[in-house]
Structures are given as C-alpha cells and as structure tokens.
Amino acid sequence: MGTSTPFNVEILSRIQFAFTIAFHYIYPPLSIGLGVCLVVMEGLYLKTKDKVYEELTRFWVKIFALIFGIGVATGIVMEFEFGTNWATYSRYVGDIFGSALAAEGIFAFALESAFLGILLFGWNKVSPRVHFMATVLVALGSIFSALWIVVANSWQQTPSGYRIEGTGLQARAIVTDFWAMVFNPSSLERYSHVLIGALLAGSFLVLSVSAWYILKKQYLVHAKAAFRIALWIAAVSALAQLFTGHKSAEVVTKYQPAKLAAMEGHFEKIAPADMYLMGWVNAKEQKTTGLKIPGGLSFLVYQDFKAPIPGLNSIKPENRPTAVNFVFQTYHLMVSIGMSLIALTLFSLYLLYRKKLFETRWLMVVFVFSVLLPQIANQVGWYTAEVGRQPWVVYGLLRTSDALSQAVKAEHVLASLILFTFIYVMLFALFLYLLNKKIQHGPDVKDDRAEPSSRMNPVLN
Amino acid sequence: MDTVLGIDLPTWWFLLIGALITGYGILDGFDLGAGAIHLFFRKEDSRRIALNAIGPVWDGNEVWLVIGAGSLFAAFPLVYGTILSVFYLPFILFLAAIIFRAISIEFRSKETMTWWRQLWDVSFCISSIVISLLLGLILGNLIQGIPINAKHEFVGRLRDFFNPYALLIAVTVLSLFMMHGAMYLIMKTEDRIFARLTIIANNTSKFFILCFIATSLTTLIYVPHMTAIFKQYPELFILPITAVLIVLNIRRSIEKRQYGRGFISSSITTALLLILFAMGLYPNLVLSSIDPKGHISIYEAASSDGSLRTMLLFAAVGMPLVATYTLFIFWTFRGKVKLEEHSY
Numbered sequence: 001m002g003t004s005t006p007f008n009v010e011i012l013s014r015i016q017f018a019f020t021i022a023f024h025y026i027y028p029p030l031s032i033g034l035g036v037c038l039v040v041m042e043g044l045y046l047k048t049k050d051k052v053y054e055e056l057t058r059f060w061v062k063i064f065a066l067i068f069g070i071g072v073a074t075g076i077v078m079e080f081e082f083g084t085n086w087a088t089y090s091r092y093v094g095d096i097f098g099s100a101l102a103a104e105g106i107f108a109f110a111l112e113s114a115f116l117g118i119l120l121f122g123w124n125k126v127s128p129r130v131h132f133m134a135t136v137l138v139a140l141g142s143i144f145s146a147l148w149i150v151v152a153n154s155w156q157q158t159p160s161g162y163r164i165e166g167t168g169l170q171a172r173a174i175v176t177d178f179w180a181m182v183f184n185p186s187s188l189e190r191y192s193h194v195l196i197g198a199l200l201a202g203s204f205l206v207l208s209v210s211a212w213y214i215l216k217k218q219y220l221v222h223a224k225a226a227f228r229i230a231l232w233i234a235a236v237s238a239l240a241q242l243f244t245g246h247k248s249a250e251v252v253t254k255y256q257p258a259k260l261a262a263m264e265g266h267f268e269k270i271a272p273a274d275m276y277l278m279g280w281v282n283a284k285e286q287k288t289t290g291l292k293i294p295g296g297l298s299f300l301v302y303q304d305f306k307a308p309i310p311g312l313n314s315i316k317p318e319n320r321p322t323a324v325n326f327v328f329q330t331y332h333l334m335v336s337i338g339m340s341l342i343a344l345t346l347f348s349l350y351l352l353y354r355k356k357l358f359e360t361r362w363l364m365v366v367f368v369f370s371v372l373l374p375q376i377a378n379q380v381g382w383y384t385a386e387v388g389r390q391p392w393v394v395y396g397l398l399r400t401s402d403a404l405s406q407a408v409k410a411e412h413v414l415a416s417l418i419l420f421t422f423i424y425v426m427l428f429a430l431f432l433y434l435l436n437k438k439i440q441h442g443p444d445v446k447d448d449r450a451e452p453s454s455r456m457n458p459v460l461n
Numbered sequence: 462m463d464t465v466l467g468i469d470l471p472t473w474w475f476l477l478i479g480a481l482i483t484g485y486g487i488l489d490g491f492d493l494g495a496g497a498i499h500l501f502f503r504k505e506d507s508r509r510i511a512l513n514a515i516g517p518v519w520d521g522n523e524v525w526l527v528i529g530a531g532s533l534f535a536a537f538p539l540v541y542g543t544i545l546s547v548f549y550l551p552f553i554l555f556l557a558a559i560i561f562r563a564i565s566i567e568f569r570s571k572e573t574m575t576w577w578r579q580l581w582d583v584s585f586c587i588s589s590i591v592i593s594l595l596l597g598l599i600l601g602n603l604i605q606g607i608p609i610n611a612k613h614e615f616v617g618r619l620r621d622f623f624n625p626y627a628l629l630i631a632v633t634v635l636s637l638f639m640m641h642g643a644m645y646l647i648m649k650t651e652d653r654i655f656a657r658l659t660i661i662a663n664n665t666s667k668f669f670i671l672c673f674i675a676t677s678l679t680t681l682i683y684v685p686h687m688t689a690i691f692k693q694y695p696e697l698f699i700l701p702i703t704a705v706l707i708v709l710n711i712r713r714s715i716e717k718r719q720y721g722r723g724f725i726s727s728s729i730t731t732a733l734l735l736i737l738f739a740m741g742l743y744p745n746l747v748l749s750s751i752d753p754k755g756h757i758s759i760y761e762a763a764s765s766d767g768s769l770r771t772m773l774l775f776a777a778v779g780m781p782l783v784a785t786y787t788l789f790i791f792w793t794f795r796g797k798v799k800l801e802e803h804s805y
Contacts, residue, residue: 066567072520073563077556079530083545084552090545094538095764099772102531106779110524114786117517118793121803125793165765172538174765405546407615416553423560430564434571 010401012413013085016420018386020077022379023424027071029378032146032195033202033233034064035139040229042132051446056222057135058123059443060206065120066434070427072113077420085413089393089403092172096162096181097152104148112141146198150191151182156394157385158186158255164397173397186251190385193244197381199237200341200374206230209439211367214358219442224358231352235345241338246300252388253301256395257310258320259388262327264288264297266311273297273309278332281325286313288328319391327388330380337377344370463766470769471759474536475746477776479739481532485525486731487641488787491724492519494642496562496589497635498661499582506800507654508582512566513804514649517794519566521787523559528783535772539613539762540746547607547615548599551622555595562588570805593635598622601630604738605684606748609755616751626679633672637731640665640711644724649798662723666715673708677701686748687741697740704733 038060045053079101082090090098118126118134126134161180162173175181207230213223252260260266265281265288266273275297279290295305312320321327344366351357358364393400463470492515502508534541545552565585569578605626608617643662650658680687691698707729714723742748746762749755763769 069520069563069567072523073560076523076527076559079527079534080545080552080556082534083530083541084549085546087542087546090534090542091538094534094541095768098531098535098538098541098764099768102528102535102772103775103779105524105528105531106775106783109527110521110779110783110786113524114521114783114790116520117790121513121517122793123803124801175768175771178767178771405542405549407543407546408549412549412553412619415550419553419557423557427560427564430568434568437571 007410007414009404009408009410009413012410012417013404013408014400016085016413016417017081019417019424020074020081020420022382023428024071024074024078025378025382026375027067027074028142028146029194029198029201029374030067030205031064031071031202032139032142032198033200034060034067034205035135035142035202036199037202037206037226037230037233038064038135039132039139040233041226042135044229046128046132052221052225055443055445056226059222059438060226061119061135063205063435063438065116066431066438068112068116070431074424074427084416085405085408086393086403087405087407088169089398092398092403093156093394095172095174096155099175099178100148100152100155100182104145104152108141108144108148110141112138112145115141143195146195147191150194151184151187153385154187154190155181155184157190157389158184158251159394159397160184169402173394185255186248189244189247189251193241193248193381196237196241196244197374197378199233200241201378203230203234203237204341204371204374207234207367208369208371211364212439213442215361215364215368219445222443222445227358228352231345231348234341235349238338238341238345242342245335245338250301253309256389258312258315259327259384260297261310261312261315262321262324262388263331263384265324265328266297266309267313268311269314270308270310272306273311275300276328276332278336279328281328283322283324321388321390323387323390327384330387331384334377334381334384337373341370341373341377463770465770465773470766470773471536471763472744473773474532474763474769475739475743475759477773477780478529478532478536479735481525481529483732483735485522485529486735487728488522488525489519490638490731491515491642491645492522493589493593494638494640495646496585496642497593497639498643498646498665499586499589501661502654502657504653505578507657508578509570509800509805510650510654510798511646512569512585513800514646514798516566516805518790521790524783532772532776536764536769537746537759537762538764540757543609543613543615543747543757544599544603547609548602548622550619551595551599555592558588558591558595561585562592566805590635593638594631597631597634598627600634600738601627603747604630604680604687604741606686606750606756608751609747609749611749611752611754613747613755613757626683629672629676629679633669633676636665636669636672637727637734640669641724641727641731644715644720644727647720648724649796651797659718662715662720666711666723670708670712687738690740700733700737700740704730704737707733 038057041053041060042057044050045057082097115134115137118131119138122131122134159173161175161177161182161184163176164171165174166172206226210223210227210230213219214227249260252263261273264273264276265279267286267288272295274288274292274294276288277291277293279288279292281288293299298307298309299305301307301309312324348357348363348367351360351363389395391399391401393403465473468476495511495515499508499511502511530541561584565581565588569581569585572578602622602624605624607615608621609615640662643658643665647655647658647662691701707726711723711726711730714720714726744760745756745758747757
C-alpha cells in the first residue's frame with residue numbers, strides 16, 4: 001500500500017498544511033479588523049447614545065460571530081497538524097514554538113472565547129458598559145492571538161535566543177533567552193505588517209457591505225456611518241502598511257537574502273538589483289523580464305542605485321527556494337494591491353471631504369468588490385513569506401523534508417487531505433451563503449428614520 | 462534537577478497538563494454530552510433550549526483543549542508529536558468532528574426550514590458522539606500502551622487501535638459525558654424538556670454505571686500495570702474507593718432529584734478517573750505495549766528547564782485569569798435558559 005500513491009508524505013503534508021492554513025487565514029484577519037471596527041461602533045454608541053450605532057454594532061456582531069466561529073474551528077486544525085503531520089518538527093521546536101502556542105492559548109484565545117459569549121448573548125444580561133468591555137476584550141484577545149502566532153512563525157524565519165542540543169533527527173532547539181526568542185529580529189516588523197493587513201481585511205468588509213447598501217439605497221444612515229468609520233481605519237492602515245511593508249523587506253534583506261533574491265527574481269551573484277513593477281521569472285534560464293526600475297532594489301535597501309545585493313547564485317543550490325517565479329509573482333501582487341488600496345482610500349477621503357463620496361456610484365461599485373483586495377494581498381503575502389523560506393522550515397536550521405512525522409503513511413495523509421478539502425469547500429460555500437443572507441437581511445432597525453440622526457458624532461460627519 | 466516547591470519541573474507539567482485535560486473533560490464533557498443526547502429531544506423548542514443552554518459557554522470550554530494541547534506541545538514535544546502522529550487518522554476524524562460540531566451550532570439557527578434544522582441537529586449529535594468516542598478510543602489505547610519499539614517508532618497498524626478494551630473505554634467515556642450533559646441541562650431547563658431530561662439522566666446514569674463496572678473489572682484483570690501502584694502504596698486505595706462512592710452518589714442524587722449535586726459528582730468522577738489514569742502512567746506519558754524500553758517518560762520528553770520554568774510562570778499568571786473568565790461567564794449566564802432574540 002505504502003508506495004501505491006503517486007505522491008509522497010512530504011508533498012501531501014505540505015499541500016495539506018498550505019491548504020488548511022490558507023483557508024484558516026481568511027478568517028482571523030477578518031475577525032481582528034472587524035473586532036476593531038466593532039469597538040469603534042459600540043464606543044460611539046456609548047458616547048453618543050445614538051441608536052444607529054447600536055443597531056450597527058448588533059448587525060456586525062452577528063457577522064463577526066460567523067467569521068469567528070469558522071476561524072476557531074479551522075484554527076484548532078492547525079494546532080493539531082503540527083503534531084499529526086510534522087512530529088519531527090514538533091520535537092525540534094517544541095521548546096520554542098510550543099511555548100508561543102501555549103502562551104497564545106492562555107493569554108489570548110481564552111480571553112476572546114470567553115468574552116465572545118457575552119458579546120453574542122449578553123445584550124440583556126449585562127449593562128451596556130460591561131458589554132462594551134467584552135467587545136474590547138474580544139478584540140484585544142484576537143490582537144494578542146495574532147502576536148503569539150506571528151512570534152512563533154517569525155522565529156522560524158529568523159531564529160534567535162536558542163541553542164541546538166543533540167544531532168541528526170534527535171536535535172532540538174532549546175530556549176536560552178526567552179525574550180530574545182519572542183523579540184527575534186523579525187517579530188515586530190512582521191507582526192505590525194500582519195496586524196495592519198488584518199485591519200485592512202476587516203475594514204474593507206465593512207466598506208464593501210456598506211457600499212452595497214448605498215448603491216441599493218437601503219439602510220442609508222447605517223451604511224454611511226459604517227462607511228465613514230471603516231474608511232478612516234482603512235486609509236490610516238493602508239498608509240501605515242507602506243511603512244511596515246518596507247520594514248519587513250529590510251528584515252528579509254538582512255536575514256533572508258535568498259528570499260529577497262527570489263522576491264525580485266535577482267540571480268546574479270553579487271550585483272546591483274533592479275526593482276520590478278511587474279514581470280516574469282524564467283528560473284531555468286535565470287532571466288527576469290518586465291517593467292523595472294534599474295537598481296531600484298539597491299536604492300530601496302541602501303539608498304544607492306549601485307549598491308550590490310547578493311543574488312540566488314551566491315547561495316548553494318540546495319539552499320535556494322525553488323519556486324522563484326511564484327515568490328516573485330505573489331510578492332509583486334501584494335505590493336500592487338497595497339499601492340492601489342492607498343490610492344483608493346485617499347481618493348475616497350478627498351471625495352468625502354468634498355461631500356461627493358456617496359454620490360459617486362462607480363466608486364461604490366469598486367468598493368463592493370474591493371473586499372477581495374486585502375484578502376488576496378494577505379494570502380499572497382503569506383505565500384511569499386512561507387514559500388520564500390523554503391527549503392527550510394526553520395531558516396538555516398531544519399529542512400522541511402526533515403520535519404515530517406515518521407509514523408504517518410502517504411495514503412493516510414491523502415485521505416485526510418481529501419477529507420479537509422471536502423469539508424472546507426462545503427464550509428466556504430455555507431459561509432458565503434450565510435454571509436450573503438445576513439447582508440441581504442441588513443441591520444434590524446427599530447424605528448423608521450427618514451432624516452439622518454441629528455446627534456451623529458460631528459467628527460465623522 | 463530544577464525544582465519548584467520541591468517538585469521537579471517535568472512533574473509540575475505532568476500535573477498541570479493533567480489538570481487542563483481534567484478541566485476539558487469536565488467542561489467540554491457536559492456540552493459534548495448535551496450534544497450526544499440532542500436527538501432525544503423531539504420538539505423544536507426543546508432543541509433550541511438545549512442548544513442555548515451551552516450556547517454562551519461551549520466555545521470557552523473548548524479553550525481548555527487548545528491550552529491542553531498547546532501545553533503538551535510546549536512541555537513534552539516528543540510526546541505531542543508521537544501521540545498525534547501515531548493516532549493520525551483518529552485525530553483527523555476528531556478535528557473533522559470538531560469543525561462539524563462548531564458549524565452545526567452556529568449554522569442551525571440561521572434558517573427556519575425544517576430540513577435545514579434537522580440536518581444540523583443530526584450533524585451536532587453525531588459529531589458530539591464521534592468526538593466522545595474518539596477521545597475514549599485514544600485514552601483506552603494509551604492506558605494499555607501502544608506498539609512502539611525502543612526507539613519510540615510506531616510498529617503497529619491502524620486496526621490495532623480498535624481492540625475490545627479501547628472500544629469499552631470509548632463507550633464508557635460517551636456514557637459518562639451523556640450523563641454529565643443530561644445533568645447540566647436539567648439545571649438549565651424547566652417544563653417539558655426538564656421532565657424529558659429527568660428520564661434521560663436516569664437512563665444514562667444506569668448506562669454509565671454498567672460501563673464503569675465493566676471498565677473497572679476489565680482494567681483490574683487485563684491491564685495490571687494500571688493497578689501496580691496500589692500494591693506499592695496500599696493507602697492510595699482510598700482513590701478508587703472514593704470513585705465508587707462518588708459514582709453511587711450520582712445515582713443517589715438523581716433519585717433524590719438533587720441534580721446540582723449529581724452534576725458535581727459526575728464532575729468529580731471525571732476528575733478521579735483521570736487521576737487514576739495519571740497515577741498508573743506516572744512518570745511515563747506514553748507506554749509501549751511491546752517493549753518497556755519504548756516507554757516515554759516525562760523526563761525524556763520534557764522541554765528544557767528554562768522553557769518549562771518560564772511557561773510555569775505563565776501558567777501561574779494565566780490560569781487564574783482563565784478560571785476567572787470561566788467563572789464570570791457561567792455567573793453571567795446563570796439560571797434557567799429563556800429564549801430571546803439573540804438565542805440560537
């Protein structure tokens with residue numbers, strides 16, 4: 001049986017992990033971003049006592065619950081997969097990665113899961129202030145959650161604060177300095193990048209749904225109030241993302257030269273590197289063609305168009321990422337989306353200032369579809385980070401091919417992969433169906449309000 | 462070796478993970494049990510009340526699983542990798558059931574069609590039963606020991622896991638959770654569903670006691686290593702004796718209609734059974750059924766002292782917090798369930 005499948009355990013486990021984490025990674029960013037939007041909405045309700053904000057909060061809490069639920073269920077899968085499919089990896093990094101994961105459970109996940117009960121069912125059980133506190137704690141919980149998870153992942157990218165004990169398959173990394181492990185060279189840069197990506201994902205969901213209502217002339221008061229809140233969050237985030245993205249790239253330059261070279265399709269041993277706006281990498285002929293700024297990467301990194309940057313050929317063949325074009329494309333797609341989000345949000349803020357925003361119908365149509373942009377950017381950004389790190393699962397220390405479970409058979413992984421594919425496809429269809437249904441249903445409005453509320457917060461008008 | 466309060470660090474983590482798994486068994490045990498008996502309720506209203514009785518807490522209960530698994534990963538990575546990869550398919554099925562269960566609870570109320578609700582009711586019930594049975598199946602195999610050689614390599618086959626003893630433990634765990642869940646629901650309900658639950662609690666408790674007797678006898682006869690410690694320290698016999706008394710007290714509470722006491726008794730039963738398991742295991746975490754050299758002890762599997770010490774500090778700060786949230790949520794949603802606009 002063992003050899004009857006055309007795939008081996010490594011390929012299947014990698015596909016399974018990539019698939020299950022890509023699917024999972026749709027939801028937590030949405031929860032984080034939406035959680036922050038909820039805090040603002042409910043905070044405005046407490047401050048102004050305006051029913052619009054209360055109805056908005058209640059509406060978005062229902063959508064939040066749907067997203068959060070799927071995020072938790074698919075997140076538990078991730079935690080267990082380290083042990084089921086990557087037992088050698090688990091042993092190797094348990095001291096470090098396990099600690100971060102356990103800390104996430106104790107300090108973040110427990111917080112958000114407990115107070116989610118109050119957020120959903122507590123409206124008539126606790127005072128508005130306590131309810132707001134629960135909303136804040138759920139949002140904080142999800143933000144802390146991301147912190148520990150990104151710390152764990154960042155340690156895989158830029159290991160520090162450890163020493164290696166043992167050799168061969170018995171080797172393992174031991175924490176020597178806990179805080180150096182947590183604040184490894186890429187933790188904060190990558191965390192801020194991921195967190196802002198999450199704010200974009202959540203705020204663009206609110207923007208998309210609100211734009212839809214504005215186009216349909218439904219729930220106009222609610223939709224415009226939500227749009228303003230989300231637009232501010234989105235605009236500030238989009239601009240900040242430029243900064244965190246640059247910081248992340250600097251870290252990659254310094255600590256993961258192979259990944260940087262792959263991101264820009266830079267092969268030459270040591271030479272000034274171009275920066276591509278778009279392009280195509282022919283890895284076989286080691287040629288990259290496309291629209292480029294000559295020496296642009298060198299300038300970005302060293303503020304000097306001539307500064308030499310190590311290319312893929314300066315790295316031993318067995319230590320290079322193989323999917324160079326894939327890393328190049330995902331990276332460039334992420335950057336292009338980031339730039340278009342800045343343009344879109346700043347232009348919209350300008351129209352808001354000119355009081356023309358909600359009358360610009362084509363822009364509202366753009367916003368309805370724009371919900372996909374941060375999602376795609378988050379996904380491809382993650383692929384860049386993870387595929388660019390290959391062939392290492394822990395950069396420079398442990399190869400992905402050495403990280404597998406020894407006890408698992410290929411046909412079992414194939415079976416589980418088929419099972420997860422089936423469940424996740426069904427889950428995604430149901431998610432879209434229910435999300436659409438909630439959006440069609442809209443917020444529950446208690447009284448008919450012809451005029452916009454007069455007590456609306458002046459800052460947001 | 463590094464010690465804290467006279468206890469070495471791996472032992473601290475053995476105790477702590479034991480406590481987390483016990484917390485999971487007691488907390489998620491009742492909502493899994495509530496799911497397992499869900500189809501016994503016929504009326505739509507009863508099913509909604511049953512679902513809303515666990516609505517605000519089930520997610521918080523599952524946190525104990527996440528923290529328990531995370532702690533095992535952090536403190537005993539060798540065991541984490543070994544157990545999860547050896548029981549690959551059971552754990553994958555377990556995860557699938559966890560997903561189905563979560564979405565059944567979440568999706569059921571979103572449509573009013575009868576077939577839709579029926580579908581998710583069945584999915585909720587079956588996934589709850591499957592999770593309980595798989596937990597029992599894995600536990601049953603860990604009690605007997607699993608076929609790993611001196612290098613801790615698994616040399617068995619999937620079908621080895623479906624042996625009679627493991628199946629008995631699986632059914633016992635299911636019966637315990639069903640009884641436990643019934644008693645929780647009784648405390649949260651009134652009228653028709655309350656009356657129905659009193660019958661269910663009565664039947665499931667009888668079912669559990671049968672399983673309890675069968676499990677105790679089989680373990681005494683066929684799994685002697687689990688009882689070896691009592692020959693060494695006869696005074697520890699107080700624990701199994703207490704377990705028997707507490708189990709009898711469950712029946713007594715049900716007959717006297719003191720369901721709160723019954724619930725506490727079934728919680729203590731869960732804890733005692735896991736303590737007995739832990740005592741049979743210590744200082745090992747995984748027993749080999751074919752070679753004593755294959756046993757994985759806490760000392761062999763433990764992470765570094767530094768990591769264990771840092772994590773112990775985290776647990777000392779974090780666990781009281783988690784316990785506080787848990788109590789706060791249960792306090793907020795105390796009393797009988799009333800359906801309202803935000804209910805499932």
